[in-house]
Amino acid sequence: MLKYEHLLGLEFSWDRRHCYTLIQDFYRDNFGLEFRDYACPHLWWDRGLDLYNQLYYREGFRALDCHPREYRPGDMVMMAYDAPVA
Numbered sequence: 001m002l003k004y005e006h007l008l009g010l011e012f013s014w015d016r017r018h019c020y021t022l023i024q025d026f027y028r029d030n031f032g033l034e035f036r037d038y039a040c041p042h043l044w045w046d047r048g049l050d051l052y053n054q055l056y057y058r059e060g061f062r063a064l065d066c067h068p069r070e071y072r073p074g075d076m077v078m079m080a081y082d083a084p085v086a
Contacts, residue, residue, distance in 0.1 A: 002073055003029050014042060023076070031074060035059045045083040052078055052086045 007025060010017055020038070027033040036059065040051055056078075064075060071077075078086035 027074070033060070045085050050085040 004026060006029075007022055010022070012018060020040075024035050027035065038051065038055060040049070041047060044051055061076065064071070080086050
């Protein structure tokens, strides 16, 4: 059973709690994986950077080529919300 309840409702804070820290916490707590910390400028997505797509492979993720029915626990879906990149 995946553990995620402790991550729900956390307050966003650019300097300490953001999307990537949630990813780090989720994969550490569920799979024992430690991902590197990366420096990133504030509002990096509006500065022409595409950090998730540039760095996911370095952390061991691979693009899936399958139907969503085949997704497994731990697979990640990246999406853009109110930004030009994921």
